[in-house]
Amino acid sequence: MRRCFIAGNWKMNKTVAESLALVRELRGAVSMVRDRVEVAIAPPFTALQAVAKALEDSNIGLAAQNCHFEGSGAFTGEVAAPMLKEVGCSWVILGHSERRQYFGETDEGVNKRIGAVVKAGMLPIVCVGETLAEREGGKTLEVVTRQVKGCLAGYSAVQGEKFVLAYEPVWAIGTGKTATSRQAQEVHAHIRMLLKEQWGAGVADQVRIQYGGSVKADNAAELLGMPDIDGALVGGASLKVADFAAIVKAKG
Ligand code: PGA
Numbered sequence: 001m002r003r004c005f006i007a008g009n010w011k012m013n014k015t016v017a018e019s020l021a022l023v024r025e026l027r028g029a030v031s032m033v034r035d036r037v038e039v040a041i042a043p044p045f046t047a048l049q050a051v052a053k054a055l056e057d058s059n060i061g062l063a064a065q066n067c068h069f070e071g072s073g074a075f076t077g078e079v080a081a082p083m084l085k086e087v088g089c090s091w092v093i094l095g096h097s098e099r100r101q102y103f104g105e106t107d108e109g110v111n112k113r114i115g116a117v118v119k120a121g122m123l124p125i126v127c128v129g130e131t132l133a134e135r136e137g138g139k140t141l142e143v144v145t146r147q148v149k150g151c152l153a154g155y156s157a158v159q160g161e162k163f164v165l166a167y168e169p170v171w172a173i174g175t176g177k178t179a180t181s182r183q184a185q186e187v188h189a190h191i192r193m194l195l196k197e198q199w200g201a202g203v204a205d206q207v208r209i210q211y212g213g214s215v216k217a218d219n220a221a222e223l224l225g226m227p228d229i230d231g232a233l234v235g236g237a238s239l240k241v242a243d244f245a246a247i248v249k250a251k252g
Pocket residue numbers: 009168172173174175176212213214215233234235236237
């Protein structure tokens with residue numbers, strides 16, 4: 001059985017003080033799902049260390065929103081995976097469409113970043129998803145196939161077993177438009193088929209695939225009810241305690 005995994009991507013929001021205020025409320029609001037649902041939050045880099053402390057003895061894990069693929073070096077403005085591990089991260093979101101769209105990140109770069117994350121002792125949440133033009137051009141599965149294969153190339157079944165993937169149709173991110181549960185399920189099933197080709201049925205069956213893109217309290221239950229949707233990567237709604245808590249509790 002795949003354990004439902006809800007992660008909150010705070011993007012470029014919240015100062016340290018604001019992050020701590022949000023975490024204080026969040027801890028209580030999601031504590032009751034301890035066994036059934038895995039929960040993580042991804043604050044901005046500046047707040048990670050303080051948030052890690054504030055999360056001690058809670059059931060909320062800590063994720064970063066990106067990292068560089070080298071362990072250290074002359075890369076002004078970048079943050080390395082071992083630095084994230086040191087401040088308490090267990091997860092790193094990689095290949096988010098905003099990284100791809102605004103910062104030119106590619107599947108090849110994500111592939112290298114996964115290596116850095118794993119080497120540092122953390123796990124990746126690997127994001128894939130098509131744009132509106134690609135969906136309308138009937139290219140969704142082709143694009144997602146290229147992204148999944150490109151990002152995961154070279155990683156073994158033993159490593160991949162614990163990776164998390166996130167299907168985030170770009171047209172649904174921050175737009176209020178959600179993929180229907182059927183549209184999402186179709187792509188999730190396709191991704192699981194790709195994982196099966198690469199790592200075999202046993203591993204493909206264990207890897208969790210989150211859905212992301214305007215997930216809200218009122219659509220979470222339906223999305224999470226689909227057979228291949230194992231959680232959610234939540235942007236906007238993760239900044240509001242009541243909304244995020246309702247999503248965390250949405251799975252029956
Ligand atoms: P959204 O963002 O929930 O605000 O659409 C999702 C994401 O970008 O991970």
